[in-house]
Amino acid sequence: MRVSWLRVRVRRGVHRSPLLQIGLVVGFWLAGEGIAKLTGLPVPGGVIGMLLVLALLATRRVSAHSLRRGAEWFIGSMVLFFVPAVMALLDHRELLGLLGLKILAVIVGGTVAVMLVTGLIVDLCTRWGARDAAAHASGD
Amino acid sequence: MPQLMPAGIDLTLQALFWSTATIALYLAARAVYRRWPRWWLMPLAIAPLGLILTALALHTSYRDYSRGTHWLVSLLGPATVAFAVPIYQRRALIRRHWRVLATGMVLGSATSMLTAWGLARLLGLSDTLTLSLLPRSMSTPFAMTVSSEIGGAPDLTAVFVIVTGVVGAAIGDVLLLRFPIRSSLALGALLGVAAHGAGTAKAHEIGQEEGAVAGLVMVLVGLFNVLLVPLLMMAQKLVSHGV
Numbered sequence: 001m002r003v004s005w006l007r008v009r010v011r012r013g014v015h016r017s018p019l020l021q022i023g024l025v026v027g028f029w030l031a032g033e034g035i036a037k038l039t040g041l042p043v044p045g046g047v048i049g050m051l052l053v054l055a056l057l058a059t060r061r062v063s064a065h066s067l068r069r070g071a072e073w074f075i076g077s078m079v080l081f082f083v084p085a086v087m088a089l090l091d092h093r094e095l096l097g098l099l100g101l102k103i104l105a106v107i108v109g110g111t112v113a114v115m116l117v118t119g120l121i122v123d124l125c126t127r128w129g130a131r132d133a134a135a136h137a138s139g140d
Numbered sequence: 141m142p143q144l145m146p147a148g149i150d151l152t153l154q155a156l157f158w159s160t161a162t163i164a165l166y167l168a169a170r171a172v173y174r175r176w177p178r179w180w181l182m183p184l185a186i187a188p189l190g191l192i193l194t195a196l197a198l199h200t201s202y203r204d205y206s207r208g209t210h211w212l213v214s215l216l217g218p219a220t221v222a223f224a225v226p227i228y229q230r231r232a233l234i235r236r237h238w239r240v241l242a243t244g245m246v247l248g249s250a251t252s253m254l255t256a257w258g259l260a261r262l263l264g265l266s267d268t269l270t271l272s273l274l275p276r277s278m279s280t281p282f283a284m285t286v287s288s289e290i291g292g293a294p295d296l297t298a299v300f301v302i303v304t305g306v307v308g309a310a311i312g313d314v315l316l317l318r319f320p321i322r323s324s325l326a327l328g329a330l331l332g333v334a335a336h337g338a339g340t341a342k343a344h345e346i347g348q349e350e351g352a353v354a355g356l357v358m359v360l361v362g363l364f365n366v367l368l369v370p371l372l373m374m375a376q377k378l379v380s381h382g383v
Binding site for chain 2: 022125
């Protein structure tokens with residue numbers, strides 16, 4: 001009795017406190033890092049942590065409520081974690097001139113191409129899929 | 141401003157200063173963007189610009205800066221873990237469309253690598269720069285892993301990843317309406333494949349479904365490439381040694 005009462009209290013606390021949820025997300029990340037180090041897999045620890053959480057959510061060992069707010073906080077602040085990486089430009093002044101413009105051209109051209117290819121493929125496949133489904137439905 | 145940051149200043153103080161400056165500039169940039177949501181006012185563009193100008197004014201090197209702020213970059217790890225939640229919440233959508241999404245993802249990331257390689261060759265960029273550009277569409281932790289495996293420079297790749305994010309969000313703002321693409325599945329997928337986290341943030345601005353698809357695709361593209369590259373490298377080694 002006592003143990004289950006405690007478990008309910010803990011669960012309720014985690015559901016209510018974003019701070020505890022942030023800690024929980026960090027805990028899963030550290031677990032992922034540990035697994036990556038122990039096994040020597042070429043996969044970032046964060047990814048292993050994510051797969052771990054997905055597995056726990058899918059088997060209902062962890063409920064999405066006890067992670068949702070912490071996860072939203074991390075996803076919402078992600079841009080901040082990117083910002084310091086740009087400062088590597090300080091060590092690469094050579095990229096600030098013509099070379100930088102060339103690289104920008106590669107990135108802009110490549111990004112437009114990737115967007116068009118991905119978008120058109122997904123759109124066409126969905127349309128074909130819908131037509132196939134319709135044909136099957138009318139054929140039956 | 142040499143009086144403000146003397147050379148022998150305590151390392152802890154310096155770390156504290158740069159961490160605070162980074163967070164403060166980010167929060168200010170975010171407030172500006174909430175008020176005026178234009179792509180060129182994106183926090184991802186404005187905050188680094190302000191920081192670089194500050195660092196140049198204070199004569200701070202990248203090494204000094206990154207020593208104090210590395211903990212912020214490592215928070216990308218738990219941010220990756222966090223994507224499990226929206227992916228799990230949209231599992232029905234994903235189960236229904238996984239074949240289409242996988243096709244778009246594989247061909248999209250092949251296009252990303254091929255265009256980077258082709259354009260870089262065309263413009264005569266060096267091998268290191270070319271290799272560092274290949275994984276630019278992926279999310280930072282994946283991109284840096286791939287870059288170091290194929291022989292690029294991971295710190296340059298991190299910069300290219302962010303430039304790609306800004307470019308992708310800008311195209312999402314300016315050009316996307318002229319593309320003949322409307323379905324939320326396609327919009328989410330193209331933003332996730334082409335522009336990782338920044339594209340996913342843009343997709344969340346367009347709609348919830350677009351955001352969830354982009355977040356999933358972003359993680360899957362990274363995973364796919366991180367797992368694929370060691371296999372390709374092994375194959376290449378076998379071919380070059382075998383013949």
